[in-house]
Amino acid sequence: MLALCKKLLVLAVYVLVFFLFSCNEKKEEPVKKPNIIYIMADDHTTQGFGIYGSRLASLNPTPTLDKIANEGIIFENCFVNNAICVPSRAAILSGQRAQTSGVLDLEGILPIEKQYLPQEMKKLGYQTAIVGKWHLHEEPASFDFYQVLPVQGKYFNPDFRIRGDKPWPENVVKTKGHSSDMITDITLDWLQTKRDPSKPFFLMHHFKAPHDDFEYATRYEEYLADTFIPEPESLYDNKNNGSIATRGKNDSLTRIIGSSVSHRNLIRNQAHNIYWNDTTLHRKYGNARDIKSEQHVKFELTPDEKTYTSKVYQDYLKKYLRCVKGVDDNVKRLLDYLEKENLLEETIIVYTGDQGFMLGEHDYIDKRWMYDEAMRMPFFVRYPKSITGGTRTDAIINNTDFAPTMIELAGGKTPDYMQGKSFKTILETGKEPADWQKSTYYRYWMHLAHRHQNPAHFGVRTKDYKLIFFYGKYWVDTDNPDAEYNKASWGNDYANHTPAAWEFYDLKKDPKEMNNAYNDPANKEIIAELKTELLKLRKDLNETDANYPHIQKVIDEHWND
Template identity: 80%
Template sequence: MKNIQLTIHFRLLAIFSFVQFLSCGEKQTKQITQKPNIIYIMSDDHTTQGFGVYGSRLASLNPTPNLDKLANEGMIFDNAFVNNAICVPSRAAIITGQRAQTNGVVDLEGAIAPENQFLPKEMSKLGYQTAIVGKWHLHHEPAAFDYYQVLPVQGKYFDPDFRIQGEKPWPENVIKTKGHSSDIITDATLDYLKNKRDPSKPFFLMHHFKAPHDDFEYAPRYENYLVDTFIPEPESLYEIKNHGSEAIRGKNDSLTRIIGSSVSHRNVIRNQAMNIYWNDSTIYKQYRNARDIKSEEYVKWEMDAAEKEYTSKVYQDYLKKYLRCVKGVDDNIKRLLDYLEAEGLLENTIIVYTGDQGFMLGEHDYIDKRWMYDESMRMPFFVRYPEKINAGSRTDAIINNTDFAPTMIELAGGTAPEYMQGKSFKSILETGIEPADWQKATYYRYWMHLAHRHQNPAHFGIRTKEYKLIFYYGKYWVDTDDPNAEWNKKSWGNDFTHHTPPAWEFYDLTKDPKEMNNEYSNPEYKEVIADLKKQLTQMREDLNETDAKYPHIQQVIDEHWND
């Protein structure tokens, strides 16, 4: 009897153990096959110079310890570029995977309707719950997302309001908050992760900081950060050398006082001193009077010793304000990562970090973005996902922001739809190898001619790993010579409604990474430039970026293509 009982006992134990094994194996299989969560983090105007991992002159200040750690745990991209270095067109490219003339967004007035919010729509098809928190700026309701809490347009740095889903129609459901936007946006994201998502489903979350967009209003706790530190200055802040062309400098430098907003007093229409010292009556008077002066009446600009001293003071104030905003972003990244780790979510979450474009931090005496110069055009971009991406990996493969959506869709297990113009670089992330047929160049276009008193002429161009070719056509995208033409003066804020000279710029980036020497007229580069023009023509056709709809621009291109 005892033997029979023992036999039954061991059989039951074996069955129980087998069931446990199956159950355990089922859990392991479930864990292995569960789709990864994806968090896409984007800061506004956070340029590569404002990181440690990109090795700029500011790296020694250690401005981003938490972001650097995140970057070094995944893959860093050294050649990530925006299609147009201005907020709305960049965000439109990211959410649609399309270029400007395809998605219809060429300037800050552009908008993306819910039916064209392709990235969240595609992620939803793959079983993801989708959410966006922070800056949106694409005007229509982000209704393609399952959840949203977004700033109205640009939003405020302090005590920001947010638009949310509710009983009233968009955009009437508003909540008010107290605090600094970087903290509040992170609070909202953590609240979503803790309380508003379905933990049984993977999530796709876009977490968008307002910072460090100008005017760089940082949280009061950072008031003493870098207060006694001398911020390294770019050499080109004081010496322009052979940078630029007649398109941005004018004949005999006649346009230097109005083209390209500056750190120094050089640009009398908009400079950083006006932003920082707006109450200075002398500067304010100079700004107001500048509107009525014709460019040929400006006194030729010279950086004498007194102006250099003044410019250095403005630059130091400018960079400290900027880096204090960056510090707030970096600290809040740690809050988010700490939560993910504590909740066991970190390892199965793909984390992407980028900016919506670059930003000029005094290079060539420029502030703001818009330019095709690398500090403006280049985006920080890195991805962490330990299961598939090797820590400490880095690539110089060229990507642009239309490639982001296709890549995230493929990382989520889907296939990038044909209507997206961007290409997935998933294989580069997972292998570290750039495919032989991967793109060797990227196309850029800035449409908002002389807008917002930053006074950047309209231009387009091509950027490869070795070279950059820019053509300034210097006209509005609508024909202002046509008396029936309409364009948004209120939004663009133009003081000068004239065309600027067309011209070419060419830079050999292997010899001149700071873009100090325009070599367009150098006969040694004749064949290289001819080949770049050929590539540029083909890219414009392939990407639906020609000027067939803008004959007044095409005429300038035709007349000056072979200059």
């Protein structure tokens, strides 16, 4: 009996100890995932910020955005894979390069099955939404919620496409106001009334501004009205930028290549945009014959022409920066709401543009070029819980890296089908891993398209150097004249072939890319190394011209020029 009592006593002690440990054991709370807001403005270039130290920084064009950036990490070397709207957005949504996603140009389509980023976020438990510019043609059906502009959309009183009873794109709602305000109104309404508070959210908030024609809200009419906007030196003297591919022999192509601020370009210059109905302020050409008769007349920057160019530039930049002001003010509205609702510290804020933009540098407007003003993207991230404020990095990233990074920030892993690489560790440590990518590849597939007149080209950029190959208009396969190709983006009637040529820029010595030093014997070794890297990137990224043998023929003929 005594032995039985002892056993019962021991058992009771075990039960008591187990009970005490069970009571004291803390139940593990599930890790709360951060919300993610990805904000992207159209054509908002690094020159249009304070944080990037451009000639415009003293104007303080982006106080709200600068504050966000300085509270997080700023990327100095973020680059687009193709500086044009549709391919850039496809790369961001898919994490893939052009030939893999199938989106090479403005007519490219990203089908629902390749809208990978929202699909992956939903797998991770996120509620997904996109508001504003979409421009990828097919319905953004992979998002839980969308309200997007038709194609480019309107600046004032924009219509939006929504999910509804009718097939895409027939469900349309109308709004009254400026697009930057309307897009923010829709986002705030979704956050207030449509999101599920029990889930983390992934929201893509895409402004139309500051895309041309730079129609700003009327409340900004006096903003910078009496301010002289600093002008780039290369607006008036392009020095040794470019090559026979972009300038022609003895500058014979300068009247038709690269849309301009000045009257230099006969096909499209900024006067056509902002003075289109004032024949006293710009020269008007009725047809291609008029242009052809004038294109061999050398352009001269006379005193009158310089005065005219400065006037156009001042108007051009004020319109652009007024659109930027509208973006900055609306981002503040969004941040104020998040702070009021105690969501700001729980939310990763990402800000970027869909590419850069030429603001008169080299007397160019628009984007498309591999020159840094067009190729370089603003990119910064705020999330105090894991990102140290006041951090800057010169690590090279590109827009195919965005999707993998946001997926990993949400707790997932980069899918094997994505070509981009996650830079989550750079965000969280501010340090570039030893094995991180040392270069990025660029490819502008279109040629002399949409009156902007940029020759097709590709190239490689490292932190210190840039190598570009312009391969000209060889889209019409002379060995196969019946071959199909996208004539809307791959050529027009103003020129036939443009010359093939190389350009090399030493960015340490020449950060503004004013001296094409390709033919300098001192650069022979580094150019050879860059060509080796270029070949490797084209192969690794599925960006060769195996499917375009007539282009590959041009590459082979001129590789060792």
